[in-house]
Amino acid sequence: MTLRLYDTLSRAKRDFVPVNPERVTMYVCGPTVYNYAHIGNARPVVVFDALFRLLRHLYGPDHVVYAANVTDVDDKINLKAAQEGVPIGVITDRYLNAYHADMGQLGALRPTFEPRATQTMDAIIAMIGRLVRSNAAYAAEGHVLFNTQAYGDYGKLSGRTLDDMIAGARVDVAPYKQHPADFVLWKPSKPGEPVWESPFGPGRPGWHIECSAMIEQSLGLPIDIHGGGADLIFPHHENEMAQGMCADHAMGYANYWLHNGFLNMGDQKMAKSLGNVELVHDLIGRAPGEALRWALLASHYRQPLAWTEDVVTQARAALDNLYGALRRHKDIEPAGDGPSEAFLEALCDDLNTPRANAELFALARRLETGSPEEQARAKGELLAGGALMGFLQADPDAWFQGGADAALSARIDDLIARRVAARAAKDWASADAIRAELTALNVEVMDNPSGATWRLKESA
Numbered sequence: 001m002t003l004r005l006y007d008t009l010s011r012a013k014r015d016f017v018p019v020n021p022e023r024v025t026m027y028v029c030g031p032t033v034y035n036y037a038h039i040g041n042a043r044p045v046v047v048f049d050a051l052f053r054l055l056r057h058l059y060g061p062d063h064v065v066y067a068a069n070v071t072d073v074d075d076k077i078n079l080k081a082a083q084e085g086v087p088i089g090v091i092t093d094r095y096l097n098a099y100h101a102d103m104g105q106l107g108a109l110r111p112t113f114e115p116r117a118t119q120t121m122d123a124i125i126a127m128i129g130r131l132v133r134s135n136a137a138y139a140a141e142g143h144v145l146f147n148t149q150a151y152g153d154y155g156k157l158s159g160r161t162l163d164d165m166i167a168g169a170r171v172d173v174a175p176y177k178q179h180p181a182d183f184v185l186w187k188p189s190k191p192g193e194p195v196w197e198s199p200f201g202p203g204r205p206g207w208h209i210e211c212s213a214m215i216e217q218s219l220g221l222p223i224d225i226h227g228g229g230a231d232l233i234f235p236h237h238e239n240e241m242a243q244g245m246c247a248d249h250a251m252g253y254a255n256y257w258l259h260n261g262f263l264n265m266g267d268q269k270m271a272k273s274l275g276n277v278e279l280v281h282d283l284i285g286r287a288p289g290e291a292l293r294w295a296l297l298a299s300h301y302r303q304p305l306a307w308t309e310d311v312v313t314q315a316r317a318a319l320d321n322l323y324g325a326l327r328r329h330k331d332i333e334p335a336g337d338g339p340s341e342a343f344l345e346a347l348c349d350d351l352n353t354p355r356a357n358a359e360l361f362a363l364a365r366r367l368e369t370g371s372p373e374e375q376a377r378a379k380g381e382l383l384a385g386g387a388l389m390g391f392l393q394a395d396p397d398a399w400f401q402g403g404a405d406a407a408l409s410a411r412i413d414d415l416i417a418r419r420v421a422a423r424a425a426k427d428w429a430s431a432d433a434i435r436a437e438l439t440a441l442n443v444e445v446m447d448n449p450s451g452a453t454w455r456l457k458e459s460a
């Protein structure tokens, strides 16, 4: 089965041909760790985790190398450290741990490598040195700048020309820039900020250079896939490619550039000033991580995603539906040896997760209504497809009872059994009283032909 991916640079969906199928490489721009991740930050993590899983399935888990950087020195980190009066490492360790915990809840596998900027300083400084020696960069007033005129393809990824960039440049372009589009590779640290020694003077790197240095160090050029949010195409990815190509005199930087669409809060941008920033950390308290993951993958990754309460409610209902089928057919032994053809075909078509999800529903219907052989096969393919994309691995009963501890579960089970008995005896008063007690415990009871099931309602 051929994987096809939409490449931002060639603006076309192309067959995916890795440089070396024994070592497929992917790089995705990772977090700046100064705060909890919001749901917009989580979208690329989950999208590229889905692609990572698909690549592992297609090429074998030991043949895919995925690197995502951790930006652990930056103005926002410095500011937070100064406010708390602690070294930057205290801030970055705290929020990197939180990031790992939150993304783990969303079912994201850890990348093969997670290089940190502060631990890549030698490679960053060496790369800047090579750029200066080949005249692709120049020193000016304590800074080192990339010379955009040295790279003929500058602007190709984002579809801009250097002339557009002059027109678009703000009037307050730093006087030491030879061209308004030139960007910082190295800059002096302000007093009190972290500082590293370098041949260009003491200071710290600009943001863009860390990704190029990490790609070179952990993956090697050209890489197969470079991913990130669409907001990174310009200037970040444009600059990464320019640096990487010039520093290594490379034939290519990334063979496929993939960008996920924006995540908006309903029809608004997510912004602190609008008070609508949703942290993954907070969302996880209100909905299962698996439902949030489903919500992030329910629309195609290149489309904008309007995040609302409804999107989460629908995701939960979708998983209720699939887990419900699995629970009703617990005794069926799954058959088959992997995900269905249709499921893989959908994912191989530029990671079409909405179509892949629709296939999971088709399998669930077959599990409910097919012949015994069809049921066994459908169950096997449903579980295998779910496993591939990070879904449906919980015990179905646990899914419906998520959030209750053992003592509470036992008490609820007891109340439900008593209510069933009361109803059977047509003792409506007792049944109603028990129902009220369950409501007070925030339990939602779902009656169905084979009895009653329950789950805790979302806390208001």
Ligand SMILES: [Zn+2]
Pocket: 028, 029, 030, 211, 236, 240
């Ligand atoms: Zn990057």
